[in-house]
Amino acid sequence: MCNTCGCNVTPGNEHxxxxxxxxxxxxxxxxxxxxxxxxxxxxxxxxxHNREHFxxxxxxxxxxxxxxxxxxxxxxxATIEALGGEFRIAVIEGDLETENDAERIRAKGVPAIQxxxxxxxxxxxxxxxxxxxxxxxxxxxxxxxxxxxxxxxxASFDLGQHRNVxxxxxxxxxxxxxxxxxxxxxxxxxxxxKSDLLSVLPEFxxxxxxxxxxxxxxxxxxEIISTRGxxxxxxxxxxxxTEWHDQRQHDLFHP
Numbered sequence: 718m719c720n721t722c723g724c725n726v727t728p729g730n731e732h733x734x735x736x737x738x739x740x741x742x743x744x745x746x747x748x749x750x751x752x753x754x755x756x757x758x759x760x761x762x763x764x765x766h767n768r769e770h771f772x773x774x775x776x777x778x779x780x781x782x783x784x785x786x787x788x789x790x791x792x793x794x795a796t797i798e799a800l801g802g803e804f805r806i807a808v809i810e811g812d813l814e815t816e817n818d819a820e821r822i823r824a825k826g827v828p829a830i831q832x833x834x835x836x837x838x839x840x841x842x843x844x845x846x847x848x849x850x851x852x853x854x855x856x857x858x859x860x861x862x863x864x865x866x867x868x869x870x871x872a873s874f875d876l877g878q879h880r881n882v883x884x885x886x887x888x889x890x891x892x893x894x895x896x897x898x899x900x901x902x903x904x905x906x907x908x909x910x911k912s913d914l915l916s917v918l919p920e921f922x923x924x925x926x927x928x929x930x931x932x933x934x935x936x937x938x939x940e941i942i943s944t945r946g947x948x949x950x951x952x953x954x955x956x957x958x959t960e961w962h963d964q965r966q967h968d969l970f971h972p
Contacts, residue, residue: 760874763842767849767877774854777964778862780876782900783884784893785866788910788944790818792884792953793861795944797825799954804858804961809848811840811865818863828852839870842877859961868897879964880905883937887911887918891926894933901930904937906956912943 771778781789790810797806808829810819819831830848832840845862852860862878864871872881883904885893888911894901901907907930909923927939940952 757873760842763846764875764877767842767846768879770849770854771860771877771879772967774857775965776854776857776860777880777961778860778876778878779880779882779960780862780864780871780878781882781884782864782868782871782903783866783886783910784868784889787866787884787886787889789863789866789884790821791944792908792910792942793822793863794825795950796861796953796957797822797827799950800859800957801826803958805856806859806861807852807857809840809845809852809860809862811844811863813837813865834865838865838867839874840864840876841874845876859957868893868900872900872903880960882906882908884908884910885926887914887921891921891923892929894926894929894935898933901937902933902935904930904935906953907935907937907939908953909939909941910943911945912941912949913945 768778770776781792783789793808800806806827808819808822808827810816810822810829810831811834812818812831813834813836815833816831819829822829828851830851832844832848834840834844840862854860862876864876881903883901883906885891885907887909894907907927909926912923915921915923923939923941930937930939938952938956940956942950942953944950
């Protein structure tokens with residue numbers, strides 16, 4: 718994981734450990750565990766700064782995490798179509814390379830900032846902070862941060878978001894919450910995506926997936942959705958409306 722393999726050095730925070738960076742050399746001259754712990758601390762500090770920006774502008778920020786191909790971008794496209802007239806939406810896209818997903822979002826008429834992480838398998842708060850310079854938070858109600866497809870490392874990095882949304886697609890198998898507990902324990906909502914495939918993949922049992930989630934002592938809602946055809950999105954849309962309203966109330970009473 719990022720705490721040991723060093724992949725928590727990203728294009729956003731590498732200045733801290735390069736050359737004359739704040740954490741280039743630790744107190745005893747070592748460059749291993751202490752540096753990684755320092756980077757996580759720096760990340761948390763930047764994340765809180767990001768969250769203050771979101772709160773000051775009345776923006777609800779959501780971190781979307783999943784394995785590659787679980788349907789994050791398709792979900793965002795469908796969400797924009799359903800709520801684009803109700804909320805002002807923007808997206809930050811995270812991938813190792815390409816602007817493919819950002820271009821799909823822009824085609825829906827929504828601003829999207831692409832972050833290319835290079836070899837980093839997750840976004841961090843510094844990368845998100847840099848991306849925010851390309852957005853006017855005064856014109857945003859909902860900010861979706863689509864993290865790099867990965868069920869391990871993204872869960873370890875606070876981006877400044879208010880909520881974590883984890884996608885679990887039917888083709889992946891219903892045991893993923895048991896196999897990747899750190900990720901699913903971080904969830905404020907779990908969406909079981911690609912439910913239109915349940916008829917051809919009967920080995921996936923939604924009840925079993927939800928039980929794996931509950932075995933982690935998680936109380937996060939577990940909703941079954943699909944974006945295809947007459948896909949069922951209402952549980953997701955209702956959750957978004959409720960969370961946005963609750964966040965606005967929080968911002969009004971905690972300026």
